Amino acid sequence: MIYQKPKGTRDLFGFELERLETVNSIARRFFKKSGYQELKIPWVIDKRVYVLIPEGTASVWRAFIENKLSLPARFLYIGSMFRKERPQKGRYREFEQIGIELLGESQPFYDAEIIEQAKRFLEIIGAYDFFIEINSIGCPKCRSAYKNILKSYLKPHMNTICTDCQRRFGKNFLRIFDCKEETCQKIYDRAPMITDHLCLECREHYAHVKKYLGIFKVDSKENKKLVRGLDYYTRTVFEFKQKGLGAQDTIIAGGRYDLLMKELGGSDIPCLGWAMGPERMLLALPQDVPQLEDRTSIYIAVIGERYVETMLKVRDTLVKNDFICVMAAPEDSIKDQLRQANRLKVDYVILYGEDEAEKGMYAIKDMKTGEQHSIVPDQLLQFLKKS
Ligand SMILES: [Zn+2]
Ligand SMILES: [Zn+2]
Known part of the structure; x- marks a missing residue:
């Protein structure tokens, strides 16, 4: 008897499998160094949830609640998932996914951080x-x-837009902007966009996300039609798109979904994250995926808002020199920052506040040995590279 693989699936072996595993293992090392904890969880979940949200997110949340984990929390998941839609190039019915979830953080700093x-x-x-x-x-x-x-803008156009859009407008109205019909898109080109009609809090949040992206030197383009279509998304949405992949060019998609937990009957916990399909991305990667050597991770704690700018510059230098840096939102208290640094299991903590500024030194704690050092700014790189 001859067996055939189900439509929209594929066998992974040899070189392709090796590339995929390399990407997965780099993800593991990189995100663990950035303070994420990997969750290996069964991807079987409630059917009601399945139709609502990406399986990864739902399972992470379920694990978070059931295991009574504490906040804020950073999770990484890597695994095989399933989708129901028609398979396309680089889009299989059973597919790999890498995703991160950040729970309990509402500051716009973190929206920018997960993008960076x-x-x-x-x-x-x-x-x-x-x-x-x-x-x-x-x-x-x-x-x-x-x-x-x-x-009121759409009223005179209601009979021109496609039936899908007419239906969507009743239920999940932001989704009309996802429509592939050119006739619809022409009408939406001139429509008022939600980006220009945000409430004061959302406008400020968005402005801060963009400010931090600027500080992190992340180039991004505003796409007012990018809506990610689902009701539980709030404020920030983003996509990474790869040139040369045609219409299915999204390699990473994510955003903030502060309402999701509440909607699922849980408590009111802000959350953000993204997911990436490494298989589709492998189409765009060079044949040889580089290896990631073990990098040193550093947490930067800042005491006092006026030192944030200085430390963002330090962060920039460290990132350029291949260190993995984690920094708390400047609004977080020093107690919260140090507690977080402890939990994230970084290699070093750099502390900077009034005392350090006066002395012109950085306080550095080696988290493995517990030793404290005072280092002048000029010698910081040398000190960290030696370790
Ligand atoms: Zn349409
Ligand atoms: Zn708002």
Whole structure:
């Protein structure tokens, strides 16, 4: 008897499998060094949830609640998932996914941070020729006000847009912007966009995300039609797109979903994250995926907002020199920052506040030995490279 593999699946072996495993192992090392904890969890979940949200996110949340883990929390998952839609190039029915979830952080700093980390990860595995699109789709408050504005704009066009869009407008109205019909898109080209109708809080949040992306030197393009279509997304949404992959060019997609946990019946916990399909990305990667040597990870703790700028520069230098850096949002208290540094199991903590500024030194703690050092700025790189 001859068996055939199911449609939309494939066998992975030899060189292709090796490349995929290299990407997975780099992801493991890179994100663990950035303070993420890997979750190996069964991907079988409640059917109701399955249709609602990406399986990775749902399972991470389930594990978080069931195991009573504490906040804030950073998770990494790598695994095989399944999708129901029709298979396409680089899009299989059973597919690999790498994803991260950041729970309990509402500051815009973290929206920018997870985008920057995704970008650095792509660079490490040798991806190039990708670009980043971002948008803010606000909160329920901005959305209900905006829906009326959009409704009056669309009124004379209601019979011109496709039946899919007519239906979507009733249920999940932001999704109309995902429509592939050119007729619809022409109408939406001139529509008022939610990005321009955010409430004050959402507008400020978005402005800060963009500010930090600028500080992290992450180039991104605003795409006002990027909506990610699902109701539980709030504020930030983003996609990484690869040139040369045609219509299915999204390699990473993510955003903030502060309402999700509540919607699933849990407590009100802000959350953000992204997911990447390494298989589709392998199409765009060079044949040889580079190896990641063990890099030193550093947590930067800042006491006092006025030193943030200085430490962001230090962070920049360290990242350029291949260190893995984690920094707390400047708004977090020093107690929270140090507690986080402890939990993230980094190699070093750099501490900078009034005392250090006065002395012109950085306080550095070696987290393995517990030793404390005072280092002048000029010798920081030398000190860390020696270790
Ligand atoms: Zn809002
Ligand atoms: Zn349409």
